[in-house]
Amino acid sequence: MLAGLDEIRDLGADPVRGGYSRHLWSTAELGLREWFVERATRLGLGIDRDRNGNLWAWWGEPGADAVVTGSHLDSVPGGGAYDGPLGVVSALDAVARLKARGFTPHRPFAVIVFAEEEGSRFGVACLGSRLMVGSLDPAVAGALRDRDGVTLADAARYAGEDPELFGPDPAALGRIGLFIELHVEQGRGLVDLGSAVGVASGILAHGRWRLSFEGEGNHAGATPMIGRRDPMVAAAAAILAVREAALARPGTRATVGRLEAVPGGTNVIPSRVQLWLDARAETDAEAHELVATIAARASASAFVEESWSSSVEFDASLRDRFAAGLGGVPVLSTGAGHDAGVLAAHVPSAMLFVRNPSGVSHAPGEFAELADCVAGTDALESLLVSVL
Ligand code: HGY
Numbered sequence: 377m378l379a380g381l382d383e384i385r386d387l388g389a390d391p392v393r394g395g396y397s398r399h400l401w402s403t404a405e406l407g408l409r410e411w412f413v414e415r416a417t418r419l420g421l422g423i424d425r426d427r428n429g430n431l432w433a434w435w436g437e438p439g440a441d442a443v444v445t446g447s448h449l450d451s452v453p454g455g456g457a458y459d460g461p462l463g464v465v466s467a468l469d470a471v472a473r474l475k476a477r478g479f480t481p482h483r484p485f486a487v488i489v490f491a492e493e494e495g496s497r498f499g500v501a502c503l504g505s506r507l508m509v510g511s512l513d514p515a516v517a518g519a520l521r522d523r524d525g526v527t528l529a530d531a532a533r534y535a536g537e538d539p540e541l542f543g544p545d546p547a548a549l550g551r552i553g554l555f556i557e558l559h560v561e562q563g564r565g566l567v568d569l570g571s572a573v574g575v576a577s578g579i580l581a582h583g584r585w586r587l588s589f590e591g592e593g594n595h596a597g598a599t600p601m602i603g604r605r606d607p608m609v610a611a612a613a614a615i616l617a618v619r620e621a622a623l624a625r626p627g628t629r630a631t632v633g634r635l636e637a638v639p640g641g642t643n644v645i646p647s648r649v650q651l652w653l654d655a656r657a658e659t660d661a662e663a664h665e666l667v668a669t670i671a672a673r674a675s676a677s678a679f680v681e682e683s684w685s686s687s688v689e690f691d692a693s694l695r696d697r698f699a700a701g702l703g704g705v706p707v708l709s710t711g712a713g714h715d716a717g718v719l720a721a722h723v724p725s726a727m728l729f730v731r732n733p734s735g736v737s738h739a740p741g742e743f744a745e746l747a748d749c750v751a752g753t754d755a756l757e758s759l760l761v762s763v764l
């Protein structure tokens with residue numbers, strides 16, 4: 377049980393940041409893909425790579441109206457051990473248990489690993505699921521660049537994928553009759569409710585924007601303070617405006633987690649500063665109003681939307697049926713985006729959450745007790761039996 381988390385424990389461990397840095401098609405993430413293929417094959421599942429870098433492991437023949445469960449293996453920089461992998465490991469453990477007890481699915485069933493869910497390498501979250509459902513232009517995706525300037529298309533080629541195939545995949549999407557994603561909770565909802573497992577009700581609206589600030593690069597020592605055009609100062613004011621705007625709007629969240637100065641020398645007044653805004657709210661309208669306020673206050677020379685995800689309400693009948701079927705576990709929303717949120721607009725989807733005593737995620741402190749992870753797999757297994 378959960379041996380898979382131990383098996384991958386050293387893949388992508390980040391000695392500088394702590395936690396894990398497992399980015400799309402990096403050595404670590406390719407190693408995780410190999411682990412998944414080996415583990416799924418050992419379980420007798422058939423591997424299929426779709427046109428958008430997502431990995432599928434089928435129990436029997438692929439077919440229509442399939443039940444699909446899984447999550448992602450990539451991480452944020454310095455991320456936790458559970459965000460993503462817990463859903464994949466639990467899915468494979470559920471398959472192992474079902475096979476061990478001689479269970480036979482009565483409809484097609486697959487475990488899936490989505491590509492670039494965090495968007496940590498190329499900037500767009502849920503890349504693999506967005507391409508699949510057709511909500512991301514493949515030409516735009518192919519041109520996305522990582523921090524080293526490598527395009528997604530080139531990175532795909534290096535990884536043995538064909539970027540010419542990127543794009544809507546109605547065949548793959550059309551096979552999914554029901555998608556269930558198990559995920560470690562990112563917050564303390566289940567801790568406060570005293571439950572090991574919960575079912576998701578919805579996901580906040582969320583998006584990412586890049587703000588650029590232009591200035592006049594110059595020497596840090598030879599340039600008087602008066603008369604400088606230092607873009608770092610404008611960026612700092614914008615970051616404070618981000619915090620003020622979110623604090624003034626209950627339920628909204630706004631974060632600047634990434635900032636880059638050009639040229640980035642300690643003794644150089646930058647010529648340009650870029651920062652990335654992550655903004656979230658309960659409704660699309662509130663999120664757009666939050667961002668409009670920030671845009672009005674930040675004297676950015678460019679304010680570019682890089683990705684947007686509307687708020688998600690999971691299928692209420694499915695959600696309530698699953699919560700009841702699990703003995704009346706709590707139903708709660710989440711501020712974190714997921715592939716299940718992308719799919720929910722296209723196919724019946726549900727999420728299972730596993731308690732995280734720390735409440736922390738996207739950081740090394742992310743944690744889940746083994747007993748709660750087992751309870752999560754128990755819940756997933758019983759849901760699968762109820763729909764397969
Ligand atoms: O950013 C998110 O909410 C998700 O963890 N990718």
Ligand code: MN
Binds near residue numbers: 452459494712
């Ligand atoms: Mn995440």
Ligand code: MN
Binds near residue numbers: 459
């Ligand atoms: Mn995740």
Ligand code: MN
Binds near residue numbers: 447
């Ligand atoms: Mn997810």
